[in-house]
Amino acid sequence: MSFFKKMAASVGIGSATVDTVLDYSQYRPGDTITGTVYVRGGNVEQTIDDIDLYVMSRYIMEKDDKKIYQTSPIASHRVVNGFIIFPKEVKEFPFAFPLPLDTPVTLGSVAIWIKTDIDIKNGVDAGDNDRIQVLPHPWMEKVLKAVQQVGFTLREADCEYAPFFRRRLPFVQEFEFSPSNRDYRGKLDEVEVVCHVEENGIEVALEIDRKARGVLGWLEETYSMDERLVRIYLNKTELNQDVNVLTQKFRAIINQHAR
Known part of the structure; x- marks a missing residue:
């Protein structure tokens, strides 16, 4: 049974999950973004290599008279290095990092979001996306x-x-x-x-x-x-x-x- 659980977790079934909860949803460039990353264990013990947060945005690039949207990281923050998560265990990792001064303002079609990237050894990496509103400096x-x-x-x-x-x-x-x-x-x-x-x-x-x-x-x-x-x-x-x-x-x- 344990073998089949491990095989299932390796393809994302019954694997660990991640949920990032921000303390606030509205910021200005220069503010400190704070919150907590919650990691919930799946059906088997798993090794997590690291958890990173990225402030993401998108921009327009014109190519051959066509407008193409590209995504780009604005900032990154390492929340925690490697650890082991046991079945059904819940771990909490608080974080705090500054929002760069050159972060775009969320007006019109501009979107800013916090991307959570969790690297699972011998498994399918988990992730989470949380939109934030950025007011002008x-x-x-x-x-x-x-x-x-x-x-x-x-x-x-x-x-x-x-x-x-x-x-x-x-x-x-x-x-x-x-x-x-x-x-x-x-x-x-x-x-x-x-x-x-x-x-x-x-x-x-x-x-x-x-x-x-x-x-x-x-x-x-x-x-x-x-x-x-x-x-x-x-x-x-x-x-x-x-x-x-x-x-x-x-x-x-x-x-x-x-x-």
Whole structure:
């Protein structure tokens, strides 16, 4: 009987199972994620090599004019190294690790989840996925609010493959804004914002897409000359100012390219 149980466990029948329970489901980049991993023994004694947690997301990569979704780990955390789990035994492993500052915000189609990976020796590996909601970092939140106050509405937020930014991750999150007042309607198609939160400040990249006007406008749009990329860095002192001060700064930058 024991032999057949071991054979069944080796193909996942009656094997150990894992369940990760998070203390909270909502976080901001920089917060500490805490919770407990519960491992329940199956029908036979099994050796667990290790348990790892991964913060996962997905991004869009364009290939042959098609959009393909790719998944990517944002962070990893080793919960525990090897141990033995006996039949029907329950083990608990608490954990705590920081959510990276460059974690995307869960807006639009952007999803973030915690993937639990349990490596079972001579058996089928177990796993668990738990979605979390990621709110903007306070500095990013202030930047996005300032852009909206200039006269734009957030239309879309997604993660796109962008190796040219030379950042830790292969993608960046883009916030796409469309004009919401008459000052920019007819002048701009959109403004895309990319934020890189760091320990002492935030780098903001603004891609300002002018609306094509006449023959010259058509030529600019055809040859992608209508887009203007502006990068600025805001330190802690600037970010601690009233949001209206940031609004004026972004208004001046956008107006310069909306002429």
